Amino acid sequence: MGSIKAIITGVAGYVPDEILTNKDMExxxxxxxxxxxxxxxxxxxxIERDPDKATSDLxxxxxxxxxxxxGLDVLEIDMIIVATITGDHTFPxxxxxxxxKIGAKNAFGYDINAACSGFIFSLVTASKFIETGTYKKILxxxxxxxxxxxxxxxxxxxxxxxxxxxxxxxxxxxEPDGGGIHDAVLRGDGEGAAYLHMKAGGSKKxxxxxxxxxxxxxxxxxxxxxxxxxxxxxxESISTLLEKNNLDIADIDYLIPHQANKRILYGxxxxxxxxxxxxxxxxxxxGNTTAGTIPLCLSDFEGxxxxxxxxxxxxxxxxxxxxxxxxxxxx
Ligand code: ACO
Numbered sequence: 001m002g003s004i005k006a007i008i009t010g011v012a013g014y015v016p017d018e019i020l021t022n023k024d025m026e027x028x029x030x031x032x033x034x035x036x037x038x039x040x041x042x043x044x045x046x047i048e049r050d051p052d053k054a055t056s057d058l059x060x061x062x063x064x065x066x067x068x069x070x071g072l073d074v075l076e077i078d079m080i081i082v083a084t085i086t087g088d089h090t091f092p093x094x095x096x097x098x099x100x101k102i103g104a105k106n107a108f109g110y111d112i113n114a115a116c117s118g119f120i121f122s123l124v125t126a127s128k129f130i131e132t133g134t135y136k137k138i139l140x141x142x143x144x145x146x147x148x149x150x151x152x153x154x155x156x157x158x159x160x161x162x163x164x165x166x167x168x169x170x171x172x173x174x175e176p177d178g179g180g181i182h183d184a185v186l187r188g189d190g191e192g193a194a195y196l197h198m199k200a201g202g203s204k205k206x207x208x209x210x211x212x213x214x215x216x217x218x219x220x221x222x223x224x225x226x227x228x229x230x231x232x233x234x235x236e237s238i239s240t241l242l243e244k245n246n247l248d249i250a251d252i253d254y255l256i257p258h259q260a261n262k263r264i265l266y267g268x269x270x271x272x273x274x275x276x277x278x279x280x281x282x283x284x285x286x287g288n289t290t291a292g293t294i295p296l297c298l299s300d301f302e303g304x305x306x307x308x309x310x311x312x313x314x315x316x317x318x319x320x321x322x323x324x325x326x327x328x329x330x331x
Contacts, residue, residue, distance in 0.1 A: 004132075005172070006131060006171070006180055007179055007180045008330060009070070010069060011168045012062045012166060013300065015058075015162070015163065015165075015289075016046050016050075016053070019046055020046075022036045028153075028158070029159070045286055045289075046163055046286060053145075056097045058163065058164060063139060064102070066139075077106065077107040078129075078135035078137050080108075080138070081110065081111070081138065081140050082109065082143065083122040083140075084142070085113055085115050085118070086144045086145045093111040095110050104139075107139075114317065117315040117316065117322055119258075119294045120313055120315045120323050121186060121323070122141075139167050141165060142165055142291035142294060144289055146163055147161075149198060149217070149218055157219050157221050161290065162288065164286050165289060165291065166292060166295025167295055179329055181326075182326040184323060184324065185241045185323050185324050189319065192320025193320075196226050196317075198217065199214075200217055201216075233322035234316050237322055237323050238312055240324075241312065251310055253278065253310050254279075255278055255280065255311075256301075256312070257280075257314050259293035260288055265283075282296065306329065307329060308329065311329060
């Protein structure tokens with residue numbers, strides 16, 4: 001039982017067609033392309049404008065691409081985990097809506113809410129169902145329709161985020177040295193909630209006319225605190241993960257960080273002495289898609305990976321939540 005490893009056997013990303021460039025942002029709030037690019041590395045983000053579309057459609061878009069690429073039979077899917085903070089509804093979860101939309105009649109699922117760390121938390125959770133032999137095909141998605149919770153009058157947050165996501169297929173490793181999700185360091189600290197949250201809409205402060213008028217149904221963030229905590233959290237979890245597995249930075253082929261801000265990503269690389277050229281970055285095209293950034297990044301750079309490559313995937317997000325996962329690429 002203990003010898004089964006979970007391997008990623010396919011990946012796909014999806015973003016809505018419409019693009020909001022930094023020039024477009026200049027028309028919404030007092031900002032500039034130069035400020036956004038120099039402070040964050042972001043050039044544009046994708047936005048869903050169709051009022052009938054929700055996060056489940058981002059996930060379905062990614063799954064449809066995955067099915068096309070891999071020939072996956074949706075009836076063989078056992079389980080779907082969707083990492084998101086912008087589920088279609090407060091309840092029910094989005095994963096079972098996705099299952100119905102794609103016709104995965106034999107699957108069940110649930111959502112995991114760990115903000116920007118949601119995808120790595122979900123990946124590790126799913127890998128345990130594979131390792132125990134419980135399930136054989138699990139879809140792990142990360143997606144957020146951030147435009148649904150952004151205040152496009154708040155220049156400190158609206159320029160950062162975009163809509164999008166992706167999905168990976170997890171299956172049992174069929175070969176003795178076939179790679180897999182090897183190990184992880186996952187962390188959380190509820191004290192961090194003060195610095196990155198939505199003020200109203202939960203049980204602590206249910207939505208009322210007053211909360212809506214006060215614009216409390218949007219993302220609230222104290223950027224400088226999050227910035228510093230993100231560099232510290234991701235750097236420390238990567239170092240702990242390397243130490244636990246007797247690995248050096250030179251053993252790692254690529255670092256796939258949650259795409260929060262280019263300065264944060266280079267900050268992490270420089271802090272731990274990781275070569276910047278091995279840090280995979282695509283934030284310029286999508287902004288921060290919260291739970292969506294890591295599968296989108298894996299999808300964009302899939303062509304770079306070869307079997308046996310050692311990747312570290314790392315994230316930091318609201319909660320605070322953070323961590324790092326050691327993955328050996330399997331194809
Ligand atoms: N355009 C122009 N000026 C702006 C903008 C904007 N969009 N936003 C803020 N400013 C101004 C501020 O008002 C401030 O002006 P002041 O000095 O007159 O008060 C000035 O720019 C500097 O503001 P800071 O907040 O100090 O700017 P900073 O360099 O820290 O950059 C940023 C802000 C980009 C939000 C940064 O703090 C950051 O990236 N934090 C991490 C946030 C993050 O990535 N969160 C995502 C969720 S969690 C995660 O994914 C890790």
